Amino acid sequence: MLLAATHSGSFHADDVFAFAILKAATDGAVSLTRSREAAVWDAAQVVFDVGGIFNPAAGRYDHHMRDKPLRDSGEPFSSAGLIWRDYGRAAIVHVQPQATPGQIDTVWAKLDQGLLRDIDLMDNGVMDRHPGHFSALLETWNPSFVETDSDENAAYYQAVTVAEAVLARSIAHAFAAAVAQDGVAEAAAQADDPRIIVLESRLPWEEAVFDLNLTQALYVIRPAGKDWTVSAVPPERGSFAQKKPLPDAWGGLREQELASVCGVADATFCHSARFVCGAKTREGALAMAVLAAGVA
Template sequence: MTVVATHNGTFHADDCFAYAILRAALGDGIELVRTRDLEILDRADVVFDVGGSCDPAEGRYDHHMRDKPLRPNGEPFSSAGLVWRDYGVRAVRALFPTVSDTEAGRVAAMLDCGLIRDVDLMDNGAMTPTPGHFSTVLEAFNPSFAEPDSDENAAFAEAAHLAGRVLSRAVARALAAVLAEETVAQAAAVTPDPRVVVLETRVPWEDAVFDLNLTQVLYVVRPAGKQWTVSAVPPERTSFAQRHPLPAAWGGLRDDDLARLTGVADATFCHPARFVCGAKSRDGAVALARLAVES
């Protein structure tokens, strides 16, 4: 049994997440103690957000010292970020056992730049708190003065459970992004025309195109329910423009009208804004993409 310890009293998002991370990484074989008793803390295997020291070799992850632990960019850690730094990859692998070492490392890094970093900044007063921020939501689980009979440890457990569910979903989404990038990279490597990438599954491609620096890609073909779509790639991430819009004559046409104009018998639609069109089959969508490239 691994004993992990943090302070009692009012809790914040960082200690909730630190515990959720340890639960994910170490499984059910841990025992949580919430106390400020130094003798008890000294006996614990892992101590976070309390204790006055940051010594990963000794399992100590406090960040309240005068000499605060900082990220390489100068941003401050909280206990969540410190624990994630040592246990993040292990937590990812425990949540998704089939991931490779490389994938687990990339997922851990993505969360450290996003969810975990935000928790760290909020806890250190380096981010403006808002009612809807997840850190604020977690801290609302603290019993209020109007609830004098509330069980503080039960409230912490409830908040940490929610943090754990959010952590699991954040890992799942980051892993999906990593796997999507691998899929896009493989498709781009075998395409006969670098301007058209064909994906055999409906994976998200937008970030991958830019992360992989696929500057020649104009259109991405992929399945969408019972049909296939051709999406025009924007010139930059999050832009609503297109590197090469679909032909002007196609805009707003549907079914027979589009089929007659293009010669693609199963063409189904072209959006008036000319950023996406579709066909009933893979071959039809690829044919539309090739026509669009040459337009």
């Protein structure tokens, strides 16, 4: 059983989430004491968000000092980010035991640069605070001044339960992204033409193309039910544009009309915005992608 300690009193998202991470990392084999007593902290194996010391070797994870711990980017850690740094991978192993070492690293990085970084920045006042942010919502579990009969510790553990659920779902989605990334990487390695990536299942590819820095990729082919689609890769993450739109002559055409124009007998459609087209077979979709890539 891991003995942990943090401060009593009102809580923030970082000390709530730090304990949720420790629970996941130890598969629940952790006991927490919330106290302002130094003797309690000294008796614990892990102390977070309190104590004025950052020393991972000694199990101390505070971040409120003048010389506070910083990320490589220069952005400040909170206790959540610090605990995630050292215990996050163990948490992932327990939540997604089927993850490979490489996938664990990918999941860890996605959460570190997303959810955990936002919690860190919000706690340190570096990010603008707004009511809809996860950190602000989690902190509404603190009893309000009119709730005079509320149990502060009970409220803290209720917030931890919410944080545990968010952590588990965040890991699950990041794991799915890591699996998709592995699939895209394998397909890219096997591609005859680096401009055209062919996926044999309907993997989500958008993030993976940029995470893997597949700068030459123009089109991604994958199945869609019984048919196949060709999607144009955007020039940057999150963009609605395309590096190379599908041919202008194809835009908005369907079935026989499209087949007559592009020369692919089983072509089924091309969106008027020219970011996706389709064919009934893998071979037809590949032929359309090859034609599109070769259009000047």
